[in-house]
Amino acid sequence: MDFGGSIDLATTLQCGQAFRWKRTTSLQVPGTLIAFKGVVSSWGIVIGQEEPGSPRLYVQYDSSFVKRERLEKAIREYLAEDDDLCFISRRLGATDKVMAQAVEYGAGLRVLIQEPWECLASYIISANNSIPNVARVVSSLSRRYGEPCGLGEYTFPRPEVLSACSCEDIRLSKCGYRDRFLVDAATKIASGEVRLGEIRKMPLSEARRELMRIDGVGPKVADCVLLFAYHRLEVFPVDVWIARAVSHFYMDGVAIAPGAARAFGMERFGDLAGYAQEYLFHYARGVLSKER
């Protein structure tokens, strides 16, 4: 399929915003160098790109689960085809020298539009955890409680399924002490106590408060869900890397509190704060990690 916009598939799928994608070589297309296996909207796929800048994407899927047309539409949505990345990177790059560097470093990185429930659960798991670990837990939960969806992949288990599980059950997937958070989240979603569909319509602060009614969801996780699932591009989630990056690049090395870093990012980057955050995150992990 031809993708209508600039994209570096590898960076986009591997930068840490989504936890399902595994590097693979199973895509047999001449010239295809990079391919990833994962799940988009409840269908297992392999997706590949000849080279980082190329608009041509190759997709493998199981046609007994979904028709090509429907899948392609889902992929375009997932990869946020409507985001004008040229415009976004040009405007962000003009903000300051640091952001110009970050945008250049992460050229082609797009903010995905993920399924809200899986995104929420994933970021609950991500707290005080490593990205590879999160991926393992998400994968394990899917294999145990999800459904086959093609190419050996499994859907992420519905809230109703996880809410029926005991903490002991869920802990088998190695989520550690976050087991009760997952059960609490699944229960509140399944019962309708927290309605993910409504959050899309809410003003930002209200949506954030709503998400934070779930145990295990604090400011950072709520912001990540708002950015990576609801595509609220005006949010600026602050984790250890972003706090580090803001301190190092913008505050002359002086430590900054998470809340202050968030206010700084949202104020400085406005309606593109979410993209700024992702570029900064990717840049900081690539550059700052070597200095520690």
Added chain:
DNA sequence: GACCAGGTATTGC
């Protein structure tokens, strides 16, 4: 064995 990883809940002041 200490320390860290896309933080958060709990406790004590």
Added chain:
DNA sequence: GCAATACATGGT
């Protein structure tokens, strides 16, 4: 409110 602490698990 705000600082200190514990927290499963896996990797260095």
